[in-house]
Amino acid sequence: AQRLDHKQRWIGYGLVLLRRLEDALRDGNNVSAIIHAVGGSCDGKGRARWAPRKEGQVMAMRRAYERCDIDPNSLSLIEGHATSTALGDRTEVEALHEVFPRGIRVGSVKGNIGHAREAAGAAGLLKGIMALEQGILPPTGNFRDANPDIPWQKVGVEVQTSAESWDGPRRMGCNAFGIGGLNYHVVLEQAPVVKKVSRPALNKTTAKVRPADIAIVGMGLRMPGAFEVEQFWQDLLQAKDVTRDVPDERWRADIYHSEGERQPYRTYLKRGAFVEGFEANWRRYRVPPKLI
Numbered sequence: 001a002q003r004l005d006h007k008q009r010w011i012g013y014g015l016v017l018l019r020r021l022e023d024a025l026r027d028g029n030n031v032s033a034i035i036h037a038v039g040g041s042c043d044g045k046g047r048a049r050w051a052p053r054k055e056g057q058v059m060a061m062r063r064a065y066e067r068c069d070i071d072p073n074s075l076s077l078i079e080g081h082a083t084s085t086a087l088g089d090r091t092e093v094e095a096l097h098e099v100f101p102r103g104i105r106v107g108s109v110k111g112n113i114g115h116a117r118e119a120a121g122a123a124g125l126l127k128g129i130m131a132l133e134q135g136i137l138p139p140t141g142n143f144r145d146a147n148p149d150i151p152w153q154k155v156g157v158e159v160q161t162s163a164e165s166w167d168g169p170r171r172m173g174c175n176a177f178g179i180g181g182l183n184y185h186v187v188l189e190q191a192p193v194v195k196k197v198s199r200p201a202l203n204k205t206t207a208k209v210r211p212a213d214i215a216i217v218g219m220g221l222r223m224p225g226a227f228e229v230e231q232f233w234q235d236l237l238q239a240k241d242v243t244r245d246v247p248d249e250r251w252r253a254d255i256y257h258s259e260g261e262r263q264p265y266r267t268y269l270k271r272g273a274f275v276e277g278f279e280a281n282w283r284r285y286r287v288p289p290k291l292i
Contacts, residue, residue, distance in 0.1 A: 010113045010114040010115065010116055010224055010242075010243070010272050010273030010274065011116070011119075011224070011272075011273070011274060011275055012113065012116055012119055012123060012221065012222060012223040012224060012273075012275055013119065013122075013221060013222045013223075013275070013278075013280070014119060014122035014123055014125070014126050014219075014220075014221045014223075015122075015218075015219065015220040015221065016122075016125065016126070016129070016216050016218065016219050017216070017217050017218030017219070018035070018214050018215065018216060018217070019214070019215050019217050020213070020214065020215065021034060021209055021210075021213035021214060021215040022209055022211075022213075023215075024215035024217050025192070025194060025209065025215070029215065029217040030217060031191035031192070031194075031215045031216065031217055032129050032130075032132070032133045032191060032216045032217065032218075032219065033128075033129045033132040033133060033188050033189065033190060033191055033215075033216045034188065034189045034190070034191060034192070034213050034214065034215060034216070035186060035187070035188060035213070035214040035215075035216065036067075036068040036070055036187040036188070036189060036210070036212075036213060037064045037065070037067035037068040037070070037186075037187045037212070038064060038067075038184060038185070038186050038187075039059075039060045039061060039062065039063030039064025039065070039066070039067065039184070039185045039187075040060050040063065040182075040183065040184045040185075041056045041057075041059040041060040041063065041181075041183045042056065042180075042181050042182055042183070043055070043056035043180075043181025043183070051087065052083075052087065052088050052091040052092070052177060052181070053091070053181060054091050054094050054095045054098070056181050056183050057091065057092060057095035057175070057177060057183050058095045058098050058099055059183070060177075060183035060184055060185045061095065061096075061099045061173065061175075061185040062099060063185075064173070064185045064186070064187050065099075065187065067212070068187055068210065068212070069210075070171065070187055070189070072099055072100055072173075073100070073102050074169060074171055075100070075104060075171045075172055075173055076105060076137065076166065076168070076169075076170065076171060076172060077104070077105050077106070077107065077128075077131070077137055077160065077172040077173075078096060078100075078104050078105070078106045078107075078172065078173045078174070078175065079106075079107060079108065079109070079124040079125070079127055079128045079172065079173070079174040079175065080092055080096075080106045080107065080108045080124075080175050081108070081120070081121075081124070081175040081176055081177040082106075082108030082110050082111075083110075083115065083177075084110060084115070086147060086149060088177075089147055089150065090147065090149055090150050092175065092177070093106075093150050093152075093155055093157050094155065096155070096157050097155035097156060097157060100156070100157075101156070102156065103156030103157065103158065104156070104157060104158075105137065105157075105158050105159070105160045106157055106158070106159055106160065107137075107138065107139070107140040107159065107160040108124065108140055109123045109124050109126075109127045109236070110123075111140045111141035111142040111143055111239070112141035112142070112235060112236060112239065112240060112241065112242060113223065113224050113242055113243065113273040114243055114271075114272055114273050118178075120176065121174070121176025121178075121184065123223070124174050124175070124176065125174050125176075125186065126219060126221060126229075126232070127236055128172055128174045128186075128188055129188065129216055129219060130219075130229065130232075130233045130236070131166070131170075131172070132166075132170045132172065132188060132189065132190045132191075133190070133191070134233065135165065135166045135170065135190075136163055136164065136165060136166055136237070137160055137163065137164045137165075137166050138160070138163055138236045138237055139160060139161055139162050139163050139236075139237070139239045140159055140160055140161060140239070141236070141239035141240065141241055142239070142241055143159055143161055146159065163237050169189070169190075170189065170190035171187070171188065171189045171190075172188050172189075173185055173186065173187055173188070174186040174188060191215070192209070222275050222278050223235075223273075223275065224242040224243075224273035224274055224275055225240070225242040225273070227277075227278070242273045243271050243272060243273045244271065244272075244273070244274075245270060245271055246269075246270055246271065246272060246274075247274065250274065253270040257269070257270040
């Protein structure tokens with residue numbers, strides 16, 4: 001959205017449990033969604049470390065579809081990286097137009113909880129999995145004014161602004177574009193319908209199972225305002241805004257916040273989304289100090 005301009009940050013944790021699809025079906029696991037393929041690329045030398053390049057994003061997406069027999073035109077939604085910067089959003093929309101020339105809907109979890117930095121891709125992936133599982137196209141929170149520098153009608157990219165029933169095949173892509181041009185795209189589809197019987201080994205499905213397909217058989221998270229998957233999903237459906245001013249126990253905005261140009265030991269951010277009541281053993285798991 002035009003008004004956000006990359007000024008929201010948040011913290012959170014997300015986890016997905018993966019198995020080979022054929023093993024998950026054999027053992028009667030509850031499959032939430034399927035990963036068909038992952039495509040990656042590196043932009044290489046660009047204008048700057050933070051500046052995205054359309055070519056690298058297009059390459060990551062196309063590599064993903066080359067690794068599976070999914071037609072990009074059969075997708076209904078893209079969970080965008082959506083940095084909320086003018087250059088970042090315009091670059092991603094242009095890349096989507098090149099890969100999905102017939103048009104595509106796009107949304108982003110950042111509209112609800114801000115930018116997760118290193119965990120941003122995990123948050124978008126969790127949102128996509130839940131949307132596929134529930135059969136609902138979720139709204140994009142806090143979306144009001146579209147970036148006027150993007151020719152939306154010309155590129156055929158439409159922002160998903162309301163919750164809608166997901167009719168037809170449920171397929172989507174998820175973008176995660178990192179600093180330095182590290183780009184990844186995940187192709188997701190709803191779980192196959194399985195005829196349940198008393199003995200899991202005899203469960204059967206008529207869906208085509210590809211050797212490379214990965215089943216998502218579990219999820220866990222600690223997100224701002226949500227300590228469980230169901231609560232997080234309800235927040236997404238309601239396009240709930242969980243951002244707020246930085247609490248004093250994190251850091252004092254009256255001391256460290258500074259508008260305008262960046263200054264040493266100062267931040268231009270004073271709002272975000274925060275996980276409360278959760279302690280992680282950062283020493284045991286070797287979490288970098290800047291992420292604590």
